[in-house]
Amino acid sequence: MKKRIYLTLSDGSIWPGNGDIEAPMEGEVVFTTASCGYPQTLTDPSYNGQIIVFAFPPIGIYGVDKENLEGRRVWARAALMTCLDETEEGRFESLSCWMADNGRPLVSDIDTRQLILKIRECGSMMGRIDVEPHLPEIKELPHTLVAEVSCSEREICGEGELTVALMDYGVKENIVRGMVRRGCRVIRFPHNTAAAEVLASGADGILLSNGPGDPAVLDFEAGEIAKMLGAKPILGVCLGNQLLARACGAKTKKLPFGHRGANQPVVECATGRGLLTSQNHQYAVDGDTLAGTDLEVAYSHLGDGTVEGLRHRRFDALSVQFHPEASPGPEDASYIFDNFVIRMQAAKGR
Template identity: 40%
Template sequence: MRARLILEDGTEFIGTAFGATKESYGEVVFNTGLTGYQEVLSDPSYCGQIVTMTYPLIGNYGINRDDFEAVRPYIHGFVVREHCEAPSNWRNTNTLDELLKTYEIPGIAGIDTRMLTRKIRYHGTMKGMITTSEAPLAELVAALNGTTLMTDQVPRVSTKSVFSCPGTGHRVVLVDFGAKHGILRELTKRNCDVVVVPYNVTAEEIRLIQPDGILLSNGPGDPKDVPQAVEMIREILGEYPLFGICLGHQLFALASGADTTKMKFGHRGGNHPVKELPTGRTYITSQNHSYAVKEDSLAGTELEVTHIALNDGTIEGVRHAAKNAFSVQYHPEAAPGPYDSGYLFDQFLAMMETAKEEKTHAKTR
């Protein structure tokens, strides 16, 4: 069946439909990963977006039960150059086409993804639609431009209730703004006692859990669409060691008095070089974000830059000069992508251990 990808500026790509047969709208973005399409599909940070894979062959190793980063995918569409209909892998349980059909996500294959990616890089991300309709282009563009991009992605993907992943180590409150399973895996393999809470948790509710530390997760959309989280972080900052990832990094910066801005086309993929300023080391990182902390907004705050992106110089990490809190824009849990930055979870554990020892010493004085 013929499918069409239409952009808000009137550009039309004609290809072949796979996945669900439906009309879907979203922000069109691209991911430069060579592999890991299942993790990309199931990353809640893509909620509301139509994702283009720049690697030309997608679906060749199918879908398996182990590589999901959420219980279900939240993307609004999937764009590939070549869709593999007959995958081959020992872990394969079903096909990409079957997965998209199950969750009513449309896909389009056979288009020039290089042209699409270059267009997004030059003009920036834009609204788009995937459709199998044969309606005139002008009619579909008018319908597309009459839509607005969603702003409630975090409430859509966050847990609706508190749950725990028990462990005998440090108790960590994981604030779920759209947390990937990889974050939970990194914490539980370090034996943390993890309590996952919704995005709109209050500072007082966190205090009742008596954590040793707080982890602010990744998530979709604009951090300024989650003002209640900024207020919560501002109120509790300094009471417990805090670690922010991706959206959690942006929310931590906003709570500390800095500002964020939307990027032209964002960072998405597993090949982004980031320099750690204190050590001078460069790490290849996994990233997925549309917003960044504005460097000039750090003046007058107590935040210090710890990491920068080597491709464009944007801020990739900050720490608080006076409180036990730090954050990174990229994904140290990877999934997909390199696992070079897993040491940041160890730094978070060391921070909690030090804070615990200081509290014990204070009580014995």
């Protein structure tokens, strides 16, 4: 049965709603503008540590299709929405039952419009969901977010003539599925695997995955990427883009409220081609720190000029801040995975 629940932000503001909760939940309060794909959003490991506010008014319309999730559990700390539509159809479980099974609060009847406007004005901030409407102190997110979502041992998916070494910083399952569909054998490595072990696997290319949290705390991971530069073609996605930048000596920065949604406009710098992309990131590469790194901007955000992709001038390494696999979102950028396969084939032919 629904009861009164409160979101308290770190600035002391209180936002009442309705739902059910087993225990208080804390996280960074962020919003997404995607109108569909809420099960994929909630299971995306990149949302580990975050409380998601859905901007689209009704959520839960089509239940939960468990066969197409992006993670093996709900990683978001909680979900907030204007209204919850409990439609349940056939094999699709209701959103509220599914969230309850995962022990995650689902809060509806909250004024998400004003809450999102506040985040846009003040920036993302920490929050707590509880049955009590006050909390004087809310802890910051831990530095272990990537370790929590990464696989703990090597895993292999698919078969094919090409082998991809996937560095799992919190990879979305549709990235794995996408590479398997393209005829690749995918070896999934834990986030803290040494470069020597990755290169000894016989992989034809290295894919740096998405993941949660601040890339500045992942010095080991960035250091191992630096050791792999030039050995094999590299493709970085989201956090992988930021780690490639840091591996080459650039820095990253935290955006005020980040980019989350399925309609983020991006331009490919070399061609002027415009793309609608799926995005989920709070941090971005600081373009002012690229001098002397051998990196150039390959993609740029048409809204705020944020660096949305990088290309290495000397080595075969490309990265994007957005998600070519979408899920949810448009598939404008799926050609980036196709090109990665072509790059691996060319390198293997040499």
